[in-house]
Amino acid sequence: MAKSTFQPDEIVLQKEEYSYGFIIEVLTSGLYPNKYHVLREYIQNSYDAIKTWRKQTGNPKYGKIQIKIANPSITIYDDGVGMDWEKINQYRYVGYSEKKTGEGVGFRGIGKLSGISVADKLIITTSPAGVGKRYQLVFNADAMLAHIMLLKLKGENISLNDLIKTHTSLSQFEEDPDIHYTMVELYNIKSDSMLLMDEAQVIDYLGMTVPVDFDPNFQYGQIIDEWLRKYVSDYDTVQISLDGKSIYKPYIPELNYPQKNFVYAYDDDDTQASNSGAGEPLAFYWYCEHATKGQFLDKKKRGMFYRVKNFTVGTNQLPRISLWNTTPERAYYFWGEIHICDPEMIPSSDRENFEQNNARERFYQYGAQISKTLNTLAGGSSAKRKAKEFIERAEELILTIQNEAQEGKIPTEIKFSKMYNIKNAVVSVENRLKDAPKDYQERGEKIIESGNALIENLEKESFPSDASKLVYDIREEINLGGEASKVYEIIIQCIDEELRDNPNLFERLIKKIHTALSGHSQFRKSI
């Protein structure tokens, strides 16, 4: 195996000459409070490498990223374009990136070293297509950080240039010129970063964050993917697997058919701007409403998510905070994405938000259209759902009372309470009928009719069709007369007064007393 190791002096690092080594500590430890973001940084680089290769070869489906989590390391491999000698050298420049804003996903030249904050060593092996070389760069992060700590204790400093020279090595080997790839190993994950070794958690995080395909089991995945490819120019996906398991964007089972829309730099009622065709959209968004009721329960998997180049920015809290001024709970009635199309909307370094600039302010202003649309939809759905519920409840109540009445099982003492309940149900249905779907409107009208008829009949105490009584008087039934009847009336009156606020209990109690009295042989006549 031909190998040549380059001495640090041969490597041009003058760009860091006037930086100090402590910057490494600040950039790596301080930048990523969420350790998972470190993985996202490397996936971004892999994705950009694959996208470059796709562009060069004209093969839009090419490429995959393989991740392996095996104690003590995490390894990320891509079959993208690879890095040539110059680029692998530049890899060591903190803050150096050839990518222009908007060109790739990463562009600041910081994230590539983020592995230093979670692992003892960062090993990068890469081979550019057509070169026949393999380059291997090793960052001895543990030694580098220990060196910095020691200097801090002594009150000394070191230039970034010297620090990197001391603790990195770059070698090259022979390689098949047809092969191109990059592999990054985060070697010996630190004890405070062991959560990165949890395969299930990492799959969960990546599925929510990186540009993978929709889960093939998601029934609307294909249509949404088609929309995104049509309307979002930088939307794309890549195959990513972790220990052989394919990673997909997750989905929620109970979803209504998806809807889509754009955000433009004018409000819906700004007809002049609208008619003049106010330029490119700021964003494209799609959403699915909860198919049944209210908010989704999984706090992480609900609401809307911002995406830039199909990478998530922030969590589901960010659109909720930035776009919802009223009823923010309604954001969680939905599942969807807001794909930013405005190239001036730039994710912040930690990708928890966007850089504060005019583009962001503009988007947050006009993006409020999203919350308006979704709130209106949620409000409408909620009213529709409530109307259906009221109609169903009224149907059940009126049918029960109808049956009781037909069997003559309504005690006279609770007749008015029953009539009151029916009236309430009828009024509720009347009030919500306009919100109900068509089939329910018909049912609602029927139940209003039945309810009113029942009230009328109870008032008359007979059905026109048959002469049987709808209510019965226990005193007549058991032949209770004179003093006993008076006592009964007093007792019932007292109970009524006490349980006026609890008609259900009152009804139960009355029925129980009636059963007891009628079961008593000396009173029994018929019931």
Add this chain to the structure above:
Amino acid sequence: MAGDPFTINKAKVRELDFVLIKRHLKRTKGNLRYFGLPARDLLELRAWEEYFCHFSAVERGKGNNGFLEQHNLILTAMQYGLSDRLILLRGEMDEILSRGKDEFGTLVQYPFDVVSLDYSGGLLYKDSHGKSRRIQSIVQLFMQQADLDKDFLLFISSNLDNEDQGEVRLVLSDINRELAKMGIDANKIIQRILNHGAEEARLKVYTPYLIKSLADKWYRCEYNKPVFYKGNRQTRMTHFSFWLKRTSKYSSGKPTPSDLIDIINLPAFSCNDGVLTEEDFGIPRLTQIP
């Protein structure tokens, strides 16, 4: 990937191994589990790929930069689509087998259908206390495999840099004595083996005897012809293969005279430029009736 060329001879040896895998394990093609120290280019794993669903690959890594050799092994696995089936065990083979886990606590996931032990320093390697961790680790392997009732193929490759402290001579003398007790005079043949100029002539008897003795408590051991060849940088190499069939039959742990005769008479191959030739080292066969 360039470097560490798999020599023609070694390729032939792996070809023979594959014949054995097919002979004994064809039924479970696609579900086999491998443990061993593969070549850096994973050539054998790539060649056998369709038979295996799991590879536990040991990579010690040499010196301070051992992690780079381990890194390169994963790189190869990634390139050839083997990484999903591969568990990398980092550290010394003997240590890993003895402790049941690697330097970073990754457990050895028994059982295995094929175990390929590749030793530098020979099978007789002993530590500073004169104890053979290598032998202990092989016993541990047999115990773990037997616990799970697993028949398996065992390949043992080694160079001839044996740190023999008289053990081979001792074993051959033991064999001689055992046979004498049964009225079989093997003295002349044993002496010829002991005095033979080629170390391979002695290892041809010693290694199967050792494996048979170690395995006898749990396994019936079938031997295949060992192969002697030249590996990288003209290193003299030995390659033994055994089919270990689980048995519950109690054994004293000592081979019977008939086993001993089989071991002494075990034919061998010599492999030069990928061509196999029978090799008897000029030692006559031992017959049961002297």
